[in-house]
Amino acid sequence: MDIALIDAISQGQVGQPGVWHGQGATAKALFLLGVVVGALAARNLYAQAIVAYLVAASWYLARPPWRQVLPLLVYPLLLSVAFVSLRFGLSSPAAWALILRGISLAAGIILVLLTTPYPQVFGLLQLFLPAVVVDCLVLCYRYFFYLSASLAGLFAALRLRAGWRRGRPGHNVAGLARVLGSFFLATYDSAERLHQAMELRGYRPGRLAPGVWVGISRRDWPALVLGLGAGLAGIIL
């Protein structure tokens, strides 16, 4: 799933880390803030296009593995196009501006996540969210990968037992229900084991999140300049 791909790229396991990987998490958060403000404040197509251009430049600097990450933008693009197609009373500049806005914001957040290891992302989220909710996010993130492997194993077992056959939807649905039932049991068991491990380690809310706080340094100027540019373009133009 996309989350696993984003994690691998952010950790530098897939593709070559670009300039953006070296930017601090705080600077990248400020970049994202600039993009959000710029995109939402833009009053015309030109301003929206400049915001989109600055986000595209940021992607170019990040040099992600294009073939793998560009499909991540297809969904937001389709959403924006669908919304614009169904929206009544829009002229073409407004329609293009809406599409650019949706894509710019999605590309901004995806870029930040593609280049920021998850401990730093959760470290930032700790500033706004209750510690116990961030703990849930951290655990969910970890268990996503564990349960993903578990689900893949259950599907493999289903196929090997000929539980999945073309042209037999009823048979397949029953098989899928068994897989998902087993999956829910695995989920419960994981939660129980996790609870016991947390109790043994003396869990207190807020301790699970790694909370890596990365301040702003001189080398963060590309993210700060691009974010500031996007924000100002939206506000001023």
Next chain:
Amino acid sequence: MSHLHLPDGVLPISWVAVTNLAVLILLFAVAGYLKGERSRRRIPMVAVLSAAMLLAMSIPLGPYHLNLSVLAGILAGPALSLVVSFIVNLFLAFIGHGGLTVVGLNTLIIASEMLIGYGLYRAITRWVPEVPAVAAVTVIAILLSTTVTIGVAAAARLPDALVVHSHHDEGHVHEEDRSASGPVDGQVPEVGTVAESLGMTFAHLAAIIFPVIAAGATVEGVMSGLILAFLLRTRPELVPARNRTKR
């Protein structure tokens, strides 16, 4: 199913602000509950149920994908449904499935689906066996939350910063041309939308969307019923209503 698949920037900023603030306040309230000694054991459950929902969403069923939000709501209970919904929507926004600024609204919509499902399930399992109950409740909850979703989409006005302009040479957008009623100030509006060109109204679109969603809700209801039947066969103590009737 009822996930509000809206991109960022198409809802008014006031809506975005109010819904995100409301979710933040609710999250702090639930966090207070989760910090308690007795409820702390529910933290891993929230996390793994969220992960399970995210994974279930990656399983395609023809043109649909599973959600399992109602089943997760029944298993998680009302207080934790909000946290599960928030986590799922935040991760979805991280990968571009729904806007980051609409996380609050999406959280409220899916949480409402989970709460409706939980409430109805607790109410009707007094008279109806668990499996048909969860199937029916799933369909009802999804249709109700879809109604909310369509209502939001219908009521949403474009943000003030982005409205339609009729001056061909500038690319600016002005409020006066926002309506589909026709030209303003003698100007001819530019190209209309696809829906408009087909002569469709929002009611027409809703009439098309509802049967499609109803079919998906039925698929999800059947799957939820079958999964619950499996749980009742293997680990009945996990299913809330069965626990209650045993007491």
